[in-house]
Amino acid sequence: MSAIKVRLFDAELKTPLIPASGVWGYGDEYDFVNNEFLGAFSTKGLSIKPREGNPVPRIAETECGVLNSVGLQNVGIKCFIEEKMPKIKDLGPKIIANFFGNTEEEYMDAARSLGAVKELFALEMNVSCPNIKTGGISFGQDPKMIEKLTSEVKKQSKKPLIVKLTPNVSNIPAIAKAAEEGGADAISLINTVRGMSIDIRTGKPSLATPIGGYSGKGIKPIAVRAVYETAKAVKIPIIGMGGIYTAEDVVEFMMAGASAVQIGSAVFSDPNICETIAKDLRLYCQENKIKDLSSIVGKAL
Amino acid sequence: MCNSGISDHKAKIESVEFLSKDIVSMWLKNNTIDFKPGQFLMIEVPGSALRRPFVIVEKEAKDLRIVFKVRGKGTKTLSGLEPGAELKLLAPLGNSFPELPKGYSPLLLGGGIGVVTLLPLAKLYSKKCSASIILGADTAGSLILLDDFKKCSKINTCTDDGSAGKKCNSVQLAKDHIKNSKEKFAVYACGPEPMLEAAAKMCKELKLPCFVSLEERMGCGVGACVCCVVRTRDGLKRVCKDGPVFNAEEIIWRY
Ligand SMILES: Cc1cc2nc3c(=O)[nH]c(=O)nc-3n(C[C@H](O)[C@H](O)[C@H](O)COP(=O)(O)OP(=O)(O)OC[C@H]3O[C@@H](n4cnc5c(N)ncnc54)[C@H](O)[C@@H]3O)c2cc1C
Ligand SMILES: Cc1cc2nc3c(=O)[nH]c(=O)nc-3n(C[C@H](O)[C@H](O)[C@H](O)COP(=O)(O)O)c2cc1C
Ligand code: FES
Numbered sequence: 026m027s028a029i030k031v032r033l034f035d036a037e038l039k040t041p042l043i044p045a046s047g048v049w050g051y052g053d054e055y056d057f058v059n060n061e062f063l064g065a066f067s068t069k070g071l072s073i074k075p076r077e078g079n080p081v082p083r084i085a086e087t088e089c090g091v092l093n094s095v096g097l098q099n100v101g102i103k104c105f106i107e108e109k110m111p112k113i114k115d116l117g118p119k120i121i122a123n124f125f126g127n128t129e130e131e132y133m134d135a136a137r138s139l140g141a142v143k144e145l146f147a148l149e150m151n152v153s154c155p156n157i158k159t160g161g162i163s164f165g166q167d168p169k170m171i172e173k174l175t176s177e178v179k180k181q182s183k184k185p186l187i188v189k190l191t192p193n194v195s196n197i198p199a200i201a202k203a204a205e206e207g208g209a210d211a212i213s214l215i216n217t218v219r220g221m222s223i224d225i226r227t228g229k230p231s232l233a234t235p236i237g238g239y240s241g242k243g244i245k246p247i248a249v250r251a252v253y254e255t256a257k258a259v260k261i262p263i264i265g266m267g268g269i270y271t272a273e274d275v276v277e278f279m280m281a282g283a284s285a286v287q288i289g290s291a292v293f294s295d296p297n298i299c300e301t302i303a304k305d306l307r308l309y310c311q312e313n314k315i316k317d318l319s320s321i322v323g324k325a326l
Numbered sequence: 327m328c329n330s331g332i333s334d335h336k337a338k339i340e341s342v343e344f345l346s347k348d349i350v351s352m353w354l355k356n357n358t359i360d361f362k363p364g365q366f367l368m369i370e371v372p373g374s375a376l377r378r379p380f381v382i383v384e385k386e387a388k389d390l391r392i393v394f395k396v397r398g399k400g401t402k403t404l405s406g407l408e409p410g411a412e413l414k415l416l417a418p419l420g421n422s423f424p425e426l427p428k429g430y431s432p433l434l435l436g437g438g439i440g441v442v443t444l445l446p447l448a449k450l451y452s453k454k455c456s457a458s459i460i461l462g463a464d465t466a467g468s469l470i471l472l473d474d475f476k477k478c479s480k481i482n483t484c485t486d487d488g489s490a491g492k493k494c495n496s497v498q499l500a501k502d503h504i505k506n507s508k509e510k511f512a513v514y515a516c517g518p519e520p521m522l523e524a525a526a527k528m529c530k531e532l533k534l535p536c537f538v539s540l541e542e543r544m545g546c547g548v549g550a551c552v553c554c555v556v557r558t559r560d561g562l563k564r565v566c567k568d569g570p571v572f573n574a575e576e577i578i579w580r581y
Binding site: 047048049050054055056057069077078081082083084085086087089090091093095098226241242290292293294295296297 | 328329330332333334370374375376377398399400414416542543544545546548549550551552553554555556561562567
């Protein structure tokens with residue numbers, strides 16, 4: 026597997042593949058998956074207080090992807106630390122704690138609590154979820170607010186801080202740059218794209234909310250573009266995601282500038298997808314005489 | 327191995343048969359999956375981003391059976407697949423129907439396509455005791471698996487339009503059955519949500535235990551994505567992991 030190792034924050038990830046926030050729960054449900062093939066995983070978005078999320082139906086399928094409106098339901102940081110961490114700390118993959126808040130203070134509290142958990146590898150700050158009326162959306166849209174939020178949150182812990190951006194803004198590189206200036210250690214993107222669908226049999230929206238977040242194959246070109254633009258704008262590492270299903274997709278994201286990638290919706294199609302992709306990536310490296318997959322990062326820039 | 331007992335399998339389609347104009351019985355070749363009554367699988371649909379959940383109806387030698395109603399794109403695609411096609415399926419998923427409480431006789435109450443969920447229970451109880459089986463549908467053509475159920479126990483049927491069995495709904499028929507019998511029943515129900523809610527209400531009035539198998543739209547099927555929640559007295563629960571079978575008393579209907 027050595028060719029497909031990548032480095033992130035002075036650590037080595039066995040593979041560049043990271044199940045994305047929201048599809049992997051807290052890491053304890055996929056006990057039947059071979060963890061050897063995960064570089065890390067990102068937890069469901071966590072908040073200081075537990076949260077109930079949106080009414081059902083919360084998920085729907087479209088021609089080229091998935092719509093969801095889970096609404097950041099989560100057990101809360103206290104329960105995560107006390108009940109989930111003991112179950113997942115020894116699983117093997119590095120753990121990235123994804124978190125969010127409704128106010129700057131909530132973000133800071135969350136980062137402080139999670140930052141104190143020794144076994145966590147990094148924190149991923151979601152400033153982009155389009156589902157919540159009062160949530161991250163305003164933070165993720167304004168470079169000034171992002172810079173301030175990032176610098177305040179960064180002060181709360183020593184862990185590497187990944188800022189996860191929304192594609193639902195007109196100028197992604199400007200937001201990324203602001204996060205970098207605020208002290209972010211990496212940028213991850215993209216979160217889901219605002220979308221909706223209507224069930225024409227009933228004439229009703231497919232989701233209860235009725236607008237949700239679009240993910241999966243259909244958003245890949247948007248995500249590749251976002252990674253590419255961001256890579257041109259910042260020096261910190263980028264973790265790319267959005268519609269990754271195959272090793273070729275991973276290579277494309279890395280060439281656009283991603284140092285590692287996250288796999289979201291594809292897990293629903295195949296929970297063992299990281300194993301398949303990792304094996305195909307190894308073959309890709311062999312066939313193309315690549316000794317170190319990281320050498321392709323930013324090749325298209 | 328893992329605690330959950332879940333794994334992702336491959337299975338070739340052995341046969342596809344229409345039981346009515348829109349209900350399909352599909353046998354899948356797989357002898358490695360074991361399941362308990364009430365458990366389900368998530369099956370891949372070619373061209374679809376999400377797998378589809380179906381109850382595991384029975385297992386015979388090397389084959390596993392699902393029975394489904396053609397509703398939308400996914401079930402339409404599945405119904406058109408040919409024997410030999412290979413699909414991935416995640417199984418076995420979810421909890422299962424709880425054991426019969428002591429001193430009670432089982433009453434299996436099915437509505438529409440929901441009856442398929444009860445066949446494994448009917449088979450189980452046919453070995454142990456005799457279950458009362460009540461099956462309802464909108465019309466005669468939608469009453470399915472009657473022969474399979476008859477092999478297990480005596481069945482009572484009803485339809486909304488009276489084209490087969492009694493002309494009434496299945497909960498009414500169950501109520502009559504319970505009133506005309508000396509036994510104390512535990513009700514196991516699966517069907518459309520309004521029917522389950524009515525069954526829950528009836529059981530509450532008659533002070534009988536009632537277990538319902540619920541449906542909700544799913545992403546992962548294993549408890550990770552919290553897409554499939556139902557509101558209960560203890561807060562939100564996941565149909566795929568904490569269910570699909572719930573004690574009816576727990577459920578807060580119409581979330
Ligand atoms: C645990 C469980 C067991 C089930 N067992 C059976 C069974 O044995 N036989 C059977 O006929 N049906 C069963 N269903 C319902 C079945 O899963 C849906 O009818 C099917 O997913 C519809 O897919 P579609 O693509 O045809 O419909 P579409 O409406 O095109 O589907 C769009 C999306 O919504 C989901 N969806 C639509 N209706 C339902 C529903 N009622 N429940 C859950 N998800 C839905 C689909 O899975 C898909 O993700 C079960 C559902 C659950 C949750
Ligand atoms: C069901 C679901 C739940 C999600 N929950 C979260 C979340 O809690 N926090 C977050 O930052 N992103 C969340 N996401 C977004 C994903 O992490 C990812 O950014 C997005 O789905 C794009 O990747 P994909 O196309 O590979 O799915 C969620 C996505 C899905 C499909
Ligand atoms: S479908 Fe993912 S939690 Fe139930």
